Amino acid sequence: MTNLPKMSSPVTHEGHWSVRLAPAGVVLACAAAQCFGQGTLTVNFDTGYGVPPPGYRVPTAAYSESGVGFWNPYGLENLVLAGAGVTGCPDNGTAYLAVSQHARLAFRFTSMAPFDLLSFDVAQYYVSVPGPGTLHLVGYTTPDLFGAVTMDLAVGTLPQFQTFTFDSQWRHLYRVDILNDHFSLDNVVLGVPEPSGSTLLAMGSLSGLGYGWYRRKRLGWR
Numbered sequence: 196m197t198n199l200p201k202m203s204s205p206v207t208h209e210g211h212w213s214v215r216l217a218p219a220g221v222v223l224a225c226a227a228a229q230c231f232g233q234g235t236l237t238v239n240f241d242t243g244y245g246v247p248p249p250g251y252r253v254p255t256a257a258y259s260e261s262g263v264g265f266w267n268p269y270g271l272e273n274l275v276l277a278g279a280g281v282t283g284c285p286d287n288g289t290a291y292l293a294v295s296q297h298a299r300l301a302f303r304f305t306s307m308a309p310f311d312l313l314s315f316d317v318a319q320y321y322v323s324v325p326g327p328g329t330l331h332l333v334g335y336t337t338p339d340l341f342g343a344v345t346m347d348l349a350v351g352t353l354p355q356f357q358t359f360t361f362d363s364q365w366r367h368l369y370r371v372d373i374l375n376d377h378f379s380l381d382n383v384v385l386g387v388p389e390p391s392g393s394t395l396l397a398m399g400s401l402s403g404l405g406y407g408w409y410r411r412k413r414l415g416w417r
């Protein structure tokens with residue numbers, strides 16, 4: 196009797212594919228976690244365009260760093276970027292942003308992504324001139340800026356920078372306005388919401404399906 200050559204079973208290939216499927220999904224899910232799970236972001240006004248060298252202050256209509264934009268939406272008055280060591284001004288050893296007389300300040304992600312306001316550092320505009328005493332904050336909770344939370348933050352007299360933290364009321368915001376002038380701001384810490392575990396699992400499953408389709412096409416399966 197003539198022995199017929201053995202043919203590879205599709206089940207064997209299917210098993211071979213399934214073994215590779217899971218690791219591919221896990222790798223891409225982990226990559227997604229690395230990409231999106233940033234946790235917190237600190238804007239310290241040290242790395243954006245136009246930051247002056249130590250000892251100098253420069254007016255600016257707007258400032259952007261790490262995808263977060265700062266500007267005055269209520270008038271034509273400029274903001275001020277200040278380097279470290281300016282005589283008569285607050286000094287924490289690094290650059291910072293100052294809100295000049297009659298100006299106001301707003302900030303948000305330029306992509307309009309939501310964020311949490313965790314903390315920031317505040318000081319007076321000049322060391323010898325008292326600041327506003329109370330900062331009036333508005334946090335917009337919807338992209339259309341209709342929903343909002345508000346706060347009157349008592350900062351008192353601050354010739355040098357002091358850190359203020361915010362509770363869970365200041366989560367998932369789309370923009371924050373500070374309706375005061377003559378103050379200085381530094382080290383704005385924002386929380387970036389991380390994707391849920393179910394989102395990462397779904398991304399891993401989809402990546403696995405895509406890999407499976409590629410394998411089946413490569414092996415000529417229908």
